[in-house]
Amino acid sequence: MHTIKTGDWRRDAARIVEELFHATPSSSWDSLLELRQLLLSGSDWARALDVFLSCREHLEADHYLPFYRLRRLLAASLRLEAGLSGLDTGSMENLLKGRHKSLSDLKRRVRREWFEHSTEVCGKIALHVVEQTRV
């Protein structure tokens, strides 16, 4: 399986998801369909990341390579923002290397790391998933 890169990361990622349909049980297709749609529309990155983490949790053991490729594309293209607080959320690459099962898990890790550095940090700071601006 070789994914041809088009230069459009969303299309490349959607194509990797499409390839998974041929190799995964039909019980996973609804989630994969949703992930593909979210990647192509680009309208809800929080949901896209959440569905990706859920699909990875269930399918990665048998399909490591496509999930590695998806992870790399998402890590290079999305970032977590802490609103106006200016707090560092760490690199998406490192966050996605962790075994988080959902976006809530991932956000909990970021907040825990903030708390480890300073107990002054408010745990209610909102975290948003946004697409990186390409230069």
Add this chain to the structure above:
Amino acid sequence: MTTTAVTKTESSAVTKNLKTLLADSYSLMGQTHLAHWNVEGPSFFQLHVAFQSQYEELFTAVDDVAERLRALDVFSPGGLAALAKLSSISEMESGPAPAKDFVAHLIDSHEILVANALSLREAAGASNDLETQDLAIGRIRVHQKTLWMLRSFLKNL
């Protein structure tokens, strides 16, 4: 009078493809060396040894590719900066990573090398340069075999 001398211009398709193959092979050698050094976990011993045999093979290969350029009377690019500019192989960060990430990264890189060597094979065939075509075919065979091994490692049986 017949001559055995073969030359290619700097801009010929064969030359360009040879230089790309050289740069990407050199880059892959570096990435495989990185994987050899930094891989960790229960598969350490088998991957450490496998990566070593792969970068050693690539060391010989880059020499063959560079010397084919010289045989065609074209100067070979060299040096890390010059080769990095010509290469499209991405680099892994130096840091902790699951052993499977090293394998997956090398699979992506070997796939690029297969695509390079296929282009070289076509270009060499089109200019009736059978010796360069033979080199390209040899490289395709090696990278396809390595891909089979790396992909097999990722299988969850």
